[in-house]
Amino acid sequence: MYSHLRRDSISDVIVAESLEKRFDDVVAVDRIDFAVREGEIFGFLGPNGAGKTTTMKMIQCVSPKTAGTLRVFGMDVSTRPRQIKQHLGVVPQENNLDPDFTAYQNLTIYARYFGIPRKTAEERAEELLDFMQLREKSDVLIDKLSGGMKRRLIIARALVNDPELLILDEPTIGLDPQARHLIWEKLKEIQAQGNTQVMTTHYLDEAARLCDRLVIMDHGKILVEGSPGSLISEYAGTDIVEADSTPQVMACLDAIGASYDAVGDVVQVFTGRPHDVVRALMESCSHEKVLARPATLEDVFLKLTGRTLRE
Amino acid sequence: MVDLGLSRITGSALYVWRRNWDAFIKTYRVNFIPPFVEPLLYLLALGYGLGAFVEAIDGIPYPQYIAPALVSISVMYSAFFECTYSSFVRMYYQKTFDAIIAAPLSIEDVIAGEILWGATRGTIYATLMLPVLIAFGVVDLPTSFLLIPFALPAGLLFACIGMCFTAITPGIDALNYPSFLFITPMFLFSGTFFPLDILPEQVQYFAIAFLPLTHVVNVNRAITLTAFSPFVLFSLVWIGVVTVIFFVIALRLMRRRLIV
Numbered sequence: 001m002y003s004h005l006r007r008d009s010i011s012d013v014i015v016a017e018s019l020e021k022r023f024d025d026v027v028a029v030d031r032i033d034f035a036v037r038e039g040e041i042f043g044f045l046g047p048n049g050a051g052k053t054t055t056m057k058m059i060q061c062v063s064p065k066t067a068g069t070l071r072v073f074g075m076d077v078s079t080r081p082r083q084i085k086q087h088l089g090v091v092p093q094e095n096n097l098d099p100d101f102t103a104y105q106n107l108t109i110y111a112r113y114f115g116i117p118r119k120t121a122e123e124r125a126e127e128l129l130d131f132m133q134l135r136e137k138s139d140v141l142i143d144k145l146s147g148g149m150k151r152r153l154i155i156a157r158a159l160v161n162d163p164e165l166l167i168l169d170e171p172t173i174g175l176d177p178q179a180r181h182l183i184w185e186k187l188k189e190i191q192a193q194g195n196t197q198v199m200t201t202h203y204l205d206e207a208a209r210l211c212d213r214l215v216i217m218d219h220g221k222i223l224v225e226g227s228p229g230s231l232i233s234e235y236a237g238t239d240i241v242e243a244d245s246t247p248q249v250m251a252c253l254d255a256i257g258a259s260y261d262a263v264g265d266v267v268q269v270f271t272g273r274p275h276d277v278v279r280a281l282m283e284s285c286s287h288e289k290v291l292a293r294p295a296t297l298e299d300v301f302l303k304l305t306g307r308t309l310r311e
Numbered sequence: 312m313v314d315l316g317l318s319r320i321t322g323s324a325l326y327v328w329r330r331n332w333d334a335f336i337k338t339y340r341v342n343f344i345p346p347f348v349e350p351l352l353y354l355l356a357l358g359y360g361l362g363a364f365v366e367a368i369d370g371i372p373y374p375q376y377i378a379p380a381l382v383s384i385s386v387m388y389s390a391f392f393e394c395t396y397s398s399f400v401r402m403y404y405q406k407t408f409d410a411i412i413a414a415p416l417s418i419e420d421v422i423a424g425e426i427l428w429g430a431t432r433g434t435i436y437a438t439l440m441l442p443v444l445i446a447f448g449v450v451d452l453p454t455s456f457l458l459i460p461f462a463l464p465a466g467l468l469f470a471c472i473g474m475c476f477t478a479i480t481p482g483i484d485a486l487n488y489p490s491f492l493f494i495t496p497m498f499l500f501s502g503t504f505f506p507l508d509i510l511p512e513q514v515q516y517f518a519i520a521f522l523p524l525t526h527v528v529n530v531n532r533a534i535t536l537t538a539f540s541p542f543v544l545f546s547l548v549w550i551g552v553v554t555v556i557f558f559v560i561a562l563r564l565m566r567r568r569l570i571v
């Protein structure tokens with residue numbers, strides 16, 4: 001249903017080589033390389049200002065690259081924007097639904113920009129409102145929708161041209177858990193129909209759940225690339241033990257030869273043997289607040305990008 | 312060859328026009344009243360009220376004299392304000408342009424569609440005013456039906472100029488500058504309510520060289536009085552040339568502003 005471009009020879013939907021973007025003196029994207037394979041969900045993670053949105057906008061052909069190459073569907077973004085955009089669905093970071101119209105009209109009018117005939121557009125709009133569970137909001141003006149409904153509608157809008165590739169810039173920003181779960185489910189469903197997706201997110205659980213592969217960016221550069229699982233085992237190990245950061249705890253950890261990081265008022269031990277560490281802490285320091293948990297993408301993220309706040 | 316951006320305009324610009332048309336129709340009650348009321352007020356207050364104290368100008372009774380100016384002013388206001396305040400709201404607050412260029416349209420398509428819509432709105436207003444003017448018997452028939460097709464190029468002129476201001480304005484309040492410093496003086500000093508030739512010669516030349524409304528009033532007055540002269544031809548050429556220049560500038564400035 002979501003696939004009609006034939007590209008037998010090319011299995012990479014997006015290929016970027018030494019891709020660079022400068023705004024006057026700011027280097028927003030600093031010579032990055034990546035390739036997105038057909039049918040996968042590919043994530044871009046990174047702190048605020050890392051260059052994720054800038055990268056998305058270059059892929060969307062709305063922001064010209066400064067240097068390097070960027071090909072989408074095997075086509076150069078700077079020479080064939082219209083052909084690329086015809087098969088692209090975009091969920092921008094900032095909502096830009098048309099407030100002069102209802103939810104339903106937002107879909108039909110957007111479909112018109114793709115040259116989709118009216119009748120097809122109307123059928124498609126109905127279908128998508130059902131798909132995103134917005135049926136009863138069909139005739140409601142945008143201002144009267146909640147944040148979550150707007151986000152769902154904007155995803156519906158991105159699907160109106162039956163896109164081959166979806167660009168999702170923080171698709172679940174500011175949503176409640178129910179809405180996020182609904183969107184995850186839908187994105188998986190769309191992927192199952194053969195669609196490729198590129199997404200950015202600050203929710204690391206979301207990235208771990210959805211992304212087949214992802215990169216972590218910072219200061220315009222890609223730090224690491226891989227599947228969530230491989231990144232976790234490579235950079236955070238399997239498990240983490242946390243305890244209050246007190247001199248006794250540290251002494252205790254030193255005694256068993258475990259290496260740890262002090263993070264605020266807790267210490268973290270990255271380990272493959274959580275039981276041993278926990279037992280040592282509980283027995284030697286008789287400490288109550290000891291927590292063992294599996295390592296997550298968040299641990300990798302914080303380890304690689306640091307804990308300082310970005311302005 | 313210099314890249315004027317014209318090659319990036321396609322038929323898709325009409326989808327942008329259509330979006331604005333759809334939004335206009337949704338609120339037609341608000342949109343269709345002013346073009347009826349406005350000429351009525353001006354015609355009563357100025358044409359018949361003030362006009363009672365004014366002698367015929369070049370043998371033309373005052374209401375007949377100002378009738379074509381009222382149409383010209385309405386076209387100017389509707390096209391100019393559509394492509395300044397309204398376009399700015401769509402561009403800056405509603406992010407409508409951003410949404411549209413994510414579809415297979417260029418920014419030039421969007422701007423061309425917006426300008427065409429501004430001109431269309433001027434044409435709609437001219438069309439709605441005409442019956443009022445005919446009812447008062449202040450315009451010649453059937454020549455005055457030409458007011459309608461001429462409203463489109465006149466509207467394009469003001470739409471293109473307006474769009475240039477929209478492209479450079481830092482915020483919506485700064486659009487008050489062109490409104491008060493450019494549009495309002497034009498409203499008064501373009502041969503609208505009194506002939507240009509009572510003004511000092513330099514001012515007359517200035518108006519003819521730089522004030523677009525002068526030429527639009529000139530053409531419209533020729534139409535409503537069925538009095539064509541070579542000066543009308545000059546005005547038409549002036550309007551054509553200036554429109555093309557400002558159109559290209561608007562495309563260029565908008566690309567610079569929005570494509571970063």
Ligand SMILES: Nc1ncnc2c1ncn2[C@@H]1O[C@H](COP(=O)(O)OP(=O)(O)OP(=O)(O)O)[C@@H](O)[C@H]1O
Nearest residue numbers: 023026028046047048049050051052053054055571
């Ligand atoms: N239009 C612009 N003009 C100048 N600088 C810009 C512009 N857009 C982005 N930048 C700069 O480029 C850098 C990357 O911004 P970008 O929006 O891509 O970050 P991001 O990773 O999407 O961040 P966030 O998580 O906050 O959305 C930042 O330093 C930002 O200030």
Ligand SMILES: [Mg+2]
Nearest residue numbers: 052053054093
């Ligand atoms: Mg961003």
